[in-house]
Each structure stands twice: as structure tokens, then as C-alpha cells.
Amino acid sequence: MKYDRVIQGTFIDRPNRFIALVEIADPVTGQRAVSRCHVKNTGRCLELLVPGAKVVLSISDDPKRKTGYDLIAVYKGDLLINMDSQAPNAVVKESFEKIVGKCDNVVPEYRYGDSRFDFYAERNGEKVFAEVKGVTLESDGLALFPDAPTERGLKHIRELTGLAGSGYRCWVIFLIQMSGVRGFSPNYAMQPELGRACEEAVAAGVNVVAYDCTVAEDSLWLGDEVPVILHS
Template sequence: MRIENPVIEASFIKRLNRFEALVDLNGRETLVHVPNSGRLKELLLPGARVLLEIRERPGRKTPYELEMVYKGDRLISIDSQVPNRLILQSLRDKIIPCFAGYTVIEKEKTFGNSRFDIKMSNESEVCYMEIKGVTLEVNNIAMFPDAPTVRGSKHVKELIEVVKNGMRAVLMFVIQMDGINRFTPNDMMDPEFGSNVRKAVKSGVEVNAYTCSISRNDIALKAKVDVKL
């Protein structure tokens, strides 16, 4: 997924609220939009190197979108819309073999009390997929969530109902960085979410995790990693 707009580097100062922050851009304190409502406490530290995408559009409060953060030498995408775009593109391009057989791919389709990110179907099967972006890493292990998520548990429980109704269900974690050894639920942050994921797997829900290759101007789905439950 190519970033066509200009990308520039800045230094993080502080977060003002969920969607706004201040950075040092060429010696000036500058307002930026943060496209992620998660805590990101291990990433958005004072002095952290960040990459801004310049989006010049009418009505924007600031043209600067905080797209990526350096954690040491590792570049991490924090845009919460990136995982869905990457998976949708990958499904349509048939580059994930286990989903290549679906002929219809739809976004944001409702089942029960939840709206899932993707619905796939062919003449014989229906599959619902929920996608979660992962930005938290400790010792090359990716974890989700970085904050308690009632909504996340609700989606997992609904995926179990999908399976009970004779359809395929997938929980897809997109790790928005490279160099990761494996993925695991963050039980210390949200033990209920981890417990629900394990129940889902026992019920027949598939759990996958993929890393991304990331550069200043490009993000692509890279490799499947082990999921340790």
C-alpha cells in the first residue's frame, strides 16, 4: 500500500487527547492528527521520532497525520485504518492462500449484534472476518490489546456464534511492524479478551496473525507468524 502524499519526520512532544498531539517540526510546535484512539503509551513518548503524512484537504484542522513511530530502529505504523485496507487488498489480490477461493468480498457486514470488517462467500461457504491492528511489542512478541477492550470481546463472542451457525469465522491480527517472532493475547492488560479468544479457538474460530513490511512510503502484508494462546 503506497503512501502517495509527502512524508516528513518530526519529534513527538505530547498527546493532547485521543486524536490530537503536538510535535516538534523544524523547531516549531505543531498540531497533528493521531489516527488511533489506543493508548500507545510505549510509542508516543517525548522525543520519539515520528513520520507525518501531509494531507492537504479542505476542512482539516491540521494537514499533518501521524502515521508512523520509531521504537528504536523499528518503524511501527499506528494508523488504525491500515490493517483493514491491507487485508482487503490482499484478499482481492488472492495473496492469502487460505482465502483465495472466495468470489465475493464485502466490507462491514452485519451478523447478529456485530458488524464485522469482512464477509467473504462463494457458492458453498460464507466466512466472516474481524481484523485487529496490533502496535504493541515486547521482546519481539506482538500483543493485543494495549488497553481493555469490551468491544473486542464482543466481536470474539459473536465470531463463536458465526461458527455455531455453520459458517467460517476468522479473527485476524495485523501486526503493524516487522521483525516479530509470534503473537499472543495481552492477558495482563485484558484477561477477559484472552480468555474469549481461547474459547473461540476451541469453538472453531480461526486466529491468524501477519506482520507487515514498512518503509516511509509503503506498507505491505508480509508474513504469517505463530499465535501462542
């Protein structure tokens, strides 16, 4: 996926989960001023959005918006991390058959019973359900999810475990919004229940996989599959 126009800025503060204050240089005069930007990730991102961090903004021309920019990525040292929470589903949609295999059709945002799954597809007569989780947390080269407890994420994994037990093909796809990691693991320290849910999912036949990404300031593409490290 690609962004039309991007610029760099310097992160100052995050007064609430939707808004960041970012210092931006005028492209003509070079004069710097602080602008309010929409944050395209409502997670904590405490290890990423630190004062002075170099961030990447997507420019919006929508006159109805209250902010003219979306904060989409941040540099953690030399490592560029995309933190747009809508990007993982877009990347997986573009590369769904590379991950899951050739499918008859792929339907995003599919309702089944009382649940809604990121993707539904059919493959060789089988029903396929998939959930995508974006990963922005990295520690010592290991990607971790989540960066804060998520009841929604836990619910999705448990639902897929139940469906797998009923004979459906199910996938949990952790899309790591950075490159160069050595592997992925559930964040047992943050939410041990989610780690155990992943272990139970694998035991039930759910395909729990992780892929890194090729990240540029104006784009995000599916990279390589990386090892999933579980405690069990």
C-alpha cells in the same frame, strides 16, 4: 497500501487522544516549529508516543481540516511501527484471498443481524466472516493485543465464536503493524478475558491468525504469518 506524501517529526506531547504536538523542520529553511497533528489511532500507545520519539506524518492538503498532518507511524528505537488504525483493514482487503483463500466476493463493513463485521465473503458455498485487529504493542519480540482493555474487541471475538458454532467459516486476523516479531499472543496481563475468548474461539473452529507487515514510512504491506501463542 501507500501514503502520498510523508515527512518526519519529533513527538512532543499528546494533549488528547486525537491530537499530538510534533516538532517539524521547514523543508526550505530548516527552521523547526511545533505543529498540531491528527493522531490516526485513539488507543493509548503509551509505550510508543514518548517525548522525543521520531514519528512519521502524512501531509494533508484538505483546506477544511484543522490540522495539516496525520501521525501514522513511530520509531521504537530502530523498529518502525505503523500506528494508523485504518491501515490494517486496508492491508487485509488488498490481501484477503492470500489469507482466507479464493473467494467469490469480498464485502467490507458487512452487517449481519445486530452486528457489523469487517469483512464478509463467500467461498465454496460457505459464508465467511472476518474481523481484523491492528496490533502495535511489542514486548521482547512478541506482538501483543490489546494495549488497553477493549470491550469491542472482546464482543467481536465472541460473536465470531457463536457464528462458527452455527457452521459459518470465521476468522480473527491480528494484523501486526511492524516486522520482525517472533510471534503473537493475546495480552493476558492486560485483558485475560480476551485471551480466554481467543482460546474458546479456536476450540469452536474460528481461524485465529496473525500476520506481520513490511513497513516503510510511506507504505504498509502484508508480510508473513507468525505463530499465535495461546496459554491453553
